[in-house]
Amino acid sequence: MSATAPLPEVKTPLLEVANCRQSYHKESSADLLVLDDVNLVLQSGEIVGLLGRSGSGKSTLLRIVSGLLLPTAGDVRWRGKPVTGPADGVAMVFQSFALFPWLTVEENVELGLEALGVPKAERESRTEAAIDLIGLGGYESAYPKELSGGMRQRVGLARALVVHPDLLLMDEPFSALDVLTAETLRTDLIDLWSEGKLPVKSVLMVTHNIEEAVLMCDRILVFSSNPGRVAHELQVPFPHPRNRQDAAFRELVDDIYSVMTRRTAKPAAPAHAPTVEAGFATALHPVSTNLLAGLLEALTASPYEGHADLPALAQSLQLEADELLPMGEALQLLRFADLAEGDLHVTAHGRAFVDADTDDRKKLFGASLRTHVPLVASIRRTLDERWNHRASAVRFREELEDHMSPAYAADTLRTAVSWGRYAELYAYDEEAAEFSLEDLEVAA
Ligand code: ADP
Numbered sequence: 001m002s003a004t005a006p007l008p009e010v011k012t013p014l015l016e017v018a019n020c021r022q023s024y025h026k027e028s029s030a031d032l033l034v035l036d037d038v039n040l041v042l043q044s045g046e047i048v049g050l051l052g053r054s055g056s057g058k059s060t061l062l063r064i065v066s067g068l069l070l071p072t073a074g075d076v077r078w079r080g081k082p083v084t085g086p087a088d089g090v091a092m093v094f095q096s097f098a099l100f101p102w103l104t105v106e107e108n109v110e111l112g113l114e115a116l117g118v119p120k121a122e123r124e125s126r127t128e129a130a131i132d133l134i135g136l137g138g139y140e141s142a143y144p145k146e147l148s149g150g151m152r153q154r155v156g157l158a159r160a161l162v163v164h165p166d167l168l169l170m171d172e173p174f175s176a177l178d179v180l181t182a183e184t185l186r187t188d189l190i191d192l193w194s195e196g197k198l199p200v201k202s203v204l205m206v207t208h209n210i211e212e213a214v215l216m217c218d219r220i221l222v223f224s225s226n227p228g229r230v231a232h233e234l235q236v237p238f239p240h241p242r243n244r245q246d247a248a249f250r251e252l253v254d255d256i257y258s259v260m261t262r263r264t265a266k267p268a269a270p271a272h273a274p275t276v277e278a279g280f281a282t283a284l285h286p287v288s289t290n291l292l293a294g295l296l297e298a299l300t301a302s303p304y305e306g307h308a309d310l311p312a313l314a315q316s317l318q319l320e321a322d323e324l325l326p327m328g329e330a331l332q333l334l335r336f337a338d339l340a341e342g343d344l345h346v347t348a349h350g351r352a353f354v355d356a357d358t359d360d361r362k363k364l365f366g367a368s369l370r371t372h373v374p375l376v377a378s379i380r381r382t383l384d385e386r387w388n389h390r391a392s393a394v395r396f397r398e399e400l401e402d403h404m405s406p407a408y409a410a411d412t413l414r415t416a417v418s419w420g421r422y423a424e425l426y427a428y429d430e431e432a433a434e435f436s437l438e439d440l441e442v443a444a
């Protein structure tokens with residue numbers, strides 16, 4: 001090293017993302033802009049959460065950060081150097097555990113090291129250490145199918161940790177787990193982090209669960225949708241271990257709810273303007289009509305009387321925070337309720353639904369679907385026009401896939417099936433993947 005005077009300390013961030021934009025090319029329509037002008041800087045020593053609704057581009061951004069996907073435009077730097085492919089020192093944990101079923105726990109974990117050319121003896125000792133650290137001791141020679149979901153996700157974590165990555169990326173790592181298992185894993189991970197036992201410098205985790213973000217992160221970036229942007233940044237000042245029941249914790253959760261349901265207000269918009277744009281290709285979240293009806297009933301009844309704070313409502317219905325937002329959005333899409341600033345308000349249409357009997361409920365639901373859900377309207381129109389009143393689902397799925405990923409298209413179609421069935425707008429044969437008007441009273 002040359003002996004010049006020490007420079008003032010300028011810490012190169014671990015990761016810098018600048019003006020990042022990502023669009024997916026579509027054959028039959030305009031390109032889909034998923035991320036627009038995303039900026040993010042990550043320093044050593046922090047856990048940062050990316051919080052946003054489904055489809056807002058969180059997974060896309062993680063893939064860009066990891067070097068798996070090159071952005072359409074923008075600059076991604078890892079330790080100051082441009083990222084041009086999978087970056088060294090970055091490891092990813094996926095939502096679905098992505099384990100090799102034919103390999104044991106030990107072999108699955110060790111796999112992370114083989115690609116790095118680590119000698120056998122060191123591979124073995126590091127694998128053993130990672131397995132012990134993450135609480136898998138004793139399961140070394142078990143196969144994934146012998147393990148519970150929580151244990152499998154521990155294997156996923158161990159495989160990421162064994163490489164001692166500088167940056168650990170996690171894409172909704174707990175969302176496939178049941179509530180208790182997820183919580184145990186979250187607290188185990190935070191304990192290890194607080195005790196300095198995790199062999200990582202920084203964590204970037206994606207979640208759509210507000211409480212999870214507040215429980216684990218030092219800093220939270222709230223993503224907006226369509227296109228995804230960092231709309232808001234919040235510091236979480238609480239020391240670990242955190243208590244979900246603390247007043248300050250609850251208050252922060254409330255604030256984030258309100259940020260996430262805030263309208264990007266256009267001044268001229270009418271009072272009941274939807275935030276959800278209801279084009280043919282609006283992704284529909286799979287929410288059952290039973291839940292929607294139950295939520296409307298709870299919202300209309302005492303103590304809410306038609307107007308509720310979402311976190312309070314989530315708690316009284318014993319729902320996870322992240323389950324309620326999509327339900328609120330669905331109610332808003334159907335004009336049964338209005339979602340704004342963290343509150344849910346019932347509309348006149350929603351009250352009419354609650355007051356109606358079963359048959360009239362179906363009619364009101366159907367009317368909402370035909371007016372506000374173009375996909376359902378289009379399925380029904382097609383059936384009305386055909387001489388045999390039948391239509392294959394494939395065509396609709398393909399049309400949706402022009403606008404969204406296959407997974408979202410499948411969810412959207414499934415939701416259209418279930419909502420349309422409830423409203424008796426059409427029947428659906430799972431085996432033939434076919435819509436029809438069979439057994440319906442086709443009264444216009
Ligand atoms: P999130 O992780 O926030 O749910 P994603 O990054 O998975 O969001 O997806 C953002 C949007 O990009 C969605 O509308 C999704 O349908 C679309 N999308 C994701 N991957 C692809 C792809 N490979 N091709 C086309 N569209 C995609």
Ligand code: MG
Binds near residue numbers: 060
């Ligand atoms: Mg995702």
